[in-house]
Amino acid sequence: MIAIALILAALVAGVVIAAFWKNICEWIKKATDKIKEVLKVAVEGVRTFIVKTRQGLQNKAIYYNKNKLTKEWEETVYTKKVPESEVPAEILAKVRVSTMDIDISTTEELSLAISA
Numbered sequence: 224m225i226a227i228a229l230i231l232a233a234l235v236a237g238v239v240i241a242a243f244w245k246n247i248c249e250w251i252k253k254a255t256d257k258i259k260e261v262l263k264v265a266v267e268g269v270r271t272f273i274v275k276t277r278q279g280l281q282n283k284a285i286y287y288n289k290n291k292l293t294k295e296w297e298e299t300v301y302t303k304k305v306p307e308s309e310v311p312a313e314i315l316a317k318v319r320v321s322t323m324d325i326d327i328s329t330t331e332e333l334s335l336a337i338s339a
Contacts, residue, residue, distance in 0.1 A: 243309060243310065243311050243314075246309070247271060247282060247327070250282065250284070250303060251269055251271065251284055254284060254286065254301045255269070255286065258286055258288075258299055264288040264291075264297075265288060266286045266287070266288055267287055267288055267289060268286070268287040269284055269285065269286050269287065269328070270284070270285050270326060270328045271283065271284045271285075271326075271327055271328050272284075272285075272324040272325060272326050272327060272328075273305070273310060273314055273317075273318050273324070273325045273327055274302070274324045274325075275318050275319075275321075278304070279304060279305075279306075279307065280304070280305045280306075280307055280310060280318065281302045281303060281304055281305060282302065282303045282305045283300065283301070283302045283324065284300070284301050284302075285298050285299070285300050286298065286299045286300075286301070314327060
């Protein structure tokens with residue numbers, strides 16, 4: 224009985240994290256498209272974080288591109304408020320005990336999001 228309950232709890236947690244991650248990937252894709260449209264640059268990388276601020280939680284994405292003239296890396300940062308109720312419990316627990324931004328990037332999935 225206990226094993227079944229633990230398995231069901233793990234499945235529910237996995238579904239919650241998957242839904243949260245899907246929302247993040249969609250947001251990253253929209254922002255990437257906007258960067259390409261407005262700045263006329265190719266996004267070559269992205270990292271995403273959950274940030275604790277005085278106003279609440281934010282999803283912060285940092286997009287990387289190489290300047291065509293100087294060949295130096297540049298960053299474009301976008302933030303979006305995230306209701307605490309939408310953040311999975313595992314990530315929320317890390318945010319509550321940390322004074323730093325929590326990196327939630329998964330390189331392979333983020334690469335798929337910006338290249339789609």
